[in-house]
Amino acid sequence: MRATLDFLLNDWLDVEALTRRPRFADHSRETFASVLDTCERIAREKFAPYNRLADTEEPWFDGERVHLPEATHEAMRAYVESGMLAAAQDYELGGMQLPCVVEMAANSFFSKASVAMSGYAMLTNGNANLLMAHGSPTQKEVFARNEFAGRWFGTMCLSEPQAGSSLSDVATRALPDGHDFDSDPLGPRYRLKGHKMWISGGEHEITENIVHLVLAKIPGPDGKLVPGVKGISLFVVPKRLVDEQGRLTGERNDVALAGLNHKCGYRGTTNTLLNFGEGRFPVRAYTGGLDGRGAGAIGYLVGEPGKGLAYMFHMMNEARIGVGLGATMLGMAGYEASLEYARQRPQGRPIGPAGKDPAQPQVTIIQHPDVKRMLLAQKSYCEGALALELYCARLVDEQNTAAPDAAAEARLLLEVLTPIAKSWPSEWCLEANNLAIQVLGGYGYTRDFPVEQYWRDNRLNMIHEGTHGIQGLDLLGRKVVMDGGRGLALLATRMQETIGRAAQVPELAEHAESLARALTRVGEATRAAWATGHPGEALANATPYLQAFGHAVLAWIWLDVALLAQASRAAGGPQDFLQGKLAAAKYFYRYELPKIEAWLRVVETRDSTCREMEEGWF
Incomplete structure (x- = not known):
């Protein structure tokens, strides 16, 4: 894969040309290669050996804590230490000011090694990027900076049990928190009540805190929720409360785990049902006036009321390209595994002019035309999808650093291509995994080989971040x-x-x-x-x-x-x-x-x- 990655980055997309732009002037082809080398090594040593372990030892809840294998904790520590959470950020934020296309290429190694374990990082990065785009200066400093440092991880909380993908039916409520409404330095303070479903990374002990970005509706003057998406606002809801310096106050927010979802694949990432404001962890109650005030999970408004869905799409669109990359790399992992197997597995004999000669020695199955068909299909799906994802990442760099006309064109192209970047690899790299199982035959259907897990993990990608x-x-x-x-x-x-x-x-x-x-x-x-x-x-x-x-x-x-x-x-x-x-x-x-x-x-x-x-x- 590395040769293909280098070919696409250096020869096809000419990423070295980006170093002529002020933001990337400190970089070179060599520094980009060094980042890829480091990430490839960490993925090989800390992620890949434990991918099966993360699948078989599912997260479990003892009533107080969610337990994950220690290998997951070690892998995420190694990822945090690599600096990749802040890779594309300014130097002042501890970042490397890497181009998005190089950041995505580097992260592809982690997705290929263990897409489930790497999911925590993808969510955290997207969460922090949203806050950098739409949060207040204090929210950026307290929440985003700590996420980029890996001190805290993040989530996105959109779906609800009764609504699924129909976000207009969101029923989680947010009420102003009395006299604390405008005075909290972290932003206008609300109390949230409701339930969120399918929250990846929603509960764990990998980091000391979890930053939830939650969609909720602020009731109108009549106390009723506005129908549709217009009333949806976005809130930062930390698992543990913090002050304006980013210090934990020692108090737990009223965000409770209602249950873990047990999945077909992607088992190494916790997936949760969360209850906001159910009273399990009551916090700093304030008595008075409005119904419900003083009860609920504390959340801080991001940006303006009623613009929550527009803000959340910043993270969702970024996540959709990330999902496409994850699907691509799962397909690539299956392709490489089935290619290796086909080169080693002897079975059958070639068909000559007179048919098969049973006296001849067996050949490896890669010599059979139909096996070549299945391998070539996988190659065309996975390498094509990788090129697409890197092209979209290059458009992000154009959007952010090119001259105005070129930036506007890149933004428009990215709008059109994002649904394809998410959906096409999710369907066709899943088909690549299907073909990988077929190449291995009965062995592919067993847990003795990794291809069945790649298929199970990849099946999620046609569903999450928009079906x-x-x-x-x-x-x-x-x-x-x-x-x-x-x-x-x-x-x-x-x-x-x-x-x-x-x-x-x-x-x-x-x-x-x-x-x-x-x-x-x-x-x-x-x-x-x-x-x-x-x-x-x-x-x-x-x-x-x-x-x-x-x-x-x-x-x-x-x-x-x-x-x-x-x-x-x-x-x-x-x-x-x-x-x-x-x-x-x-x-x-x-x-x-x-x-x-x-x-x-x-x-x-x-x-x-x-x-x-x-x-x-x-």
């Missing part, structure tokens, strides 16, 4: 039509530029023609889906649209990578390595891209089969 269906609705319902379709037009322009270059290369001209047709078909289907202006008709087949759009994007990514591989191969670069990239691209164009026609057909005809299906017919 597959939600990503489809976001893409077709919002992203491709926003600003009159400017984002889609910009992406199409980028794709056409690649098509134009590839059309001049004889070995890639066929791929260029196929991508041009696919791009035309996506445009036609997009317009046809919205032809009636009826959202119900347009969005009924949003998931097939997502799949087709994603395949077109990955075909573009592969064509752009193939252009570099072809040129490098002609210049005498490492032939087998580069030929492997070209073969993976060819596989994607021959076996995968043709699938989009069936997906788009139901989109452009606004097929009503699913929309008109009645409950009784099932």
Whole structure:
């Protein structure tokens, strides 16, 4: 994997060019490589050997504390000591001012070694980044700084048992806390009551405190919650109360663990149901006036009331790219394991002109065409997904440090690509894990080999941070039509530029023609889906649209990578390595891209089969 990572970073994305920008001027190709080396070593020594242990020794609750294997504590200590929690932050915050694309590449080693153990870090980083963007100066200093230092970890608390992904139905309430409302230096102080479900990292003893970011509604003057998402606000709710200096007060906030969720995979990350304000840990009650004041978990308002969901999307969009990376690396881990197995496992004999000769010695299964098919599919999914995630991370760097026009284009492209960056690896790198199990046959289905765990861990990624269906609705319902379709037009322009270059290369001209047709078909289907202006008709087949759009994007990514591989191969670069990239691209164009026609057909005809299906017919 490292050779592919270096190729994508240095040759394809030219990350060294970022060092010419003031923010990254202290860095070089060598410092970037040093960061990757360090993270690769820590992941190999502290994470990978205990991935199975974290899976088999699930978190458990003794009524007071949640217990995790000591190996998880050691792994997270090593991660904190590496400085990666603050890797992209300013030097003044203890950061390294690394480009996002290098930070993501470095974190890929941890996701591959143990995605569950590394989940705590991803959540903490996203939590702190949100506070840096939208929190008050004191909230940044007290909460974000301590998270970047690894003293505290963080979570995001959105879903509720009765609401799931329907955030408009959030019922957690937040009431002003009397005379403490405006006087607390940590921000306007509220009391929260409610329940949050599916909270990863919601309870543990890895760090001395946990910083929860909680969506809740502030009742209107009539005491009723505002329907929909407009009334949702965001609050910092620490597990243990702190003062304005970041010191623990010794008092526990009224946030109680109601239960641990027992999962198919991803078992090394605690996943919880949390009760806010149930009275198990009553804190500093204030008596008087408003109903409910003086009871509940203490929370500090982030930003302005009613803007909580917009703020939370800062963390959610970042997490969606992180989920895509995690899915990619689980696929990559399965690919490498099944490739190693296929190279060593003798079974069967080749088919010659006269059929099989039982007198001949067995061959390793990698010699069989169908096994090559399964390995090549995995390679095309995983390496293509890795290129996509790194490209999106590079867009983040453009958004943050490029000239204004380039930054605006990067922001627009990232808006369109984020649903793909989350959903495509979640579906197709899961399929890679499925194929890895198939390569191993019966052995793949046992716990003697790691591929079954990779599949179980990866199955979560189509669900969390917005299910597959939600990503489809976001893409077709919002992203491709926003600003009159400017984002889609910009992406199409980028794709056409690649098509134009590839059309001049004889070995890639066929791929260029196929991508041009696919791009035309996506445009036609997009317009046809919205032809009636009826959202119900347009969005009924949003998931097939997502799949087709994603395949077109990955075909573009592969064509752009193939252009570099072809040129490098002609210049005498490492032939087998580069030929492997070209073969993976060819596989994607021959076996995968043709699938989009069936997906788009139901989109452009606004097929009503699913929309008109009645409950009784099932």
